[in-house]
Amino acid sequence: MDMRLAGQRVLVTGASQGIGEGLSRSFAREGCHLSLVARSAEKLHALAEELRSSxxxxxxxLALDMTRPGAIADIVAWAGHADILVNNAGAIPGGTLWDVDExxxxxxxxxxxxxxxxxTRSMYLEMKTRGRGVILNNIGNGGQNFDFNYIAGTTGNAALMAFTCALGGRSLDDGIRVVGVNPGPVATERIAKVLKSHAAHLLGDEARCAELLAxxxxxxPATVEEVADLFVYLASxxxxxxxxxxxxxxxxxxxKRSVS
Structure with missing residues (x-):
């Protein structure tokens, strides 16, 4: 199916690995031009060379730390013309209220x-000026499944869900769509580390992580491509x-949750 995205410019944050890398590949397959942001210049340049060639x-x-002062303005000055923004950078630490300090x-x-x-605040204004654009937020199903052992993440994801819905409820007035995606577990290096940690804690041996997979x-878990291809459709x-x-x-x- 032709997603009618060829030639559009997509800005992806956290693009050098995991879901971000998969997003870059999926949008490139559709003929999109890419603006990729992450901390690792080495990983970004290697991925860019592969996608240009393929x-x-x-x-x-653009290699930078998005938390440093002025980083957001630098990104917008560099890629504010993008048709599609995919917010993907960041991972909130796991743990209870007392495991995760302030x-x-x-x-x-x-x-x-x-x-x-x-x-989003800055890119939305750029898109509003043109009267079109798409903003996609990669959030996570922890925002729907409140988790004592992932309290900072479950709270943050729930906040991003509310932010996405509140903004997207009015955004079509400006020709812009705002949508969130909540992946569950996805086959990345991060989930492999999480599973090993859980296996060590729950089963006494990180090598038993396959039992948790069952x-x-x-x-x-979902494949990266299964998640990334959904973003492509939603952007189209x-x-x-x-x-x-x-x-x-x-x-x-x-x-799957049940009261019984």
């Missing part, structure tokens, strides 16, 4: 929660009536 698209990269909590929210909000739908004109909502892709984990 898909004949323009790929610009400093760690603030650092996690500075990149993911306030990073999303601040970049509890997931289909006995596995084929999804022009979708805004102010959250799409959950977690194999039914969120819907």
């Amino acid at each position: 898909h004949n698209v323009e790929v610009d990269v 400093d760690a909590w603030r650092k996690g929210w500075e990149l993911k929660v306030f990073g999303y909000i601040n970049l 509890r997931y739908p289909l006995g596995r 004109p084929r999804s022009n009536y979708t805004t102010g909502t959250i799409v959950t892709v977690d194999g039914g984990i969120t819907s």
Whole structure:
């Protein structure tokens, strides 16, 4: 299916690994030109060279720490012309209220929660001037499944869900769509580390992480491509009536809850 995205410019944050890398690949396959942001210049340049060669698209990269003062303004000055923004940078630490101290909590929210909000604030105005644009927020199903052991993340994700819906409820007035995606567990290096940590804590041996995988739908996490391709559809004109909502892709984990 042609997503009618060829030639559009996509700005992806946290683009050098994991879901961000998968997003870059999926949009490149559609013929999109890319503006990729992450901390690692080495990873960004390697990915950019591969995508230029494989898909004949323009790929610009900007290596920076999005939490430093002035970083958001630098990104907008560099790629404010993008048609599509995908907020993806950041990972909030796991742990209980007493495991995650104030400093760690603030650092996690500075990149993911306030990073999303601040970049959206600036990019929205650029898009409003043109009368069109799409903003996609990669959030996470922890915002729907309140978790004592992931309290900073579950609270931050819930806040981003509310932010997305509140902004997207009015954004079509300005020709802009704002949509959130809530992935569940996804097969990345990060989830592998989390599973090993959980296995060590719950089962006494990190090597038993495969036993935790068996509890997931289909006995596995989602693939990066399964998640990234959903973003491509939501960014496309084929999804022009979708805004102010959250799409959950977690194999039914969120819907599986029961009172019995």
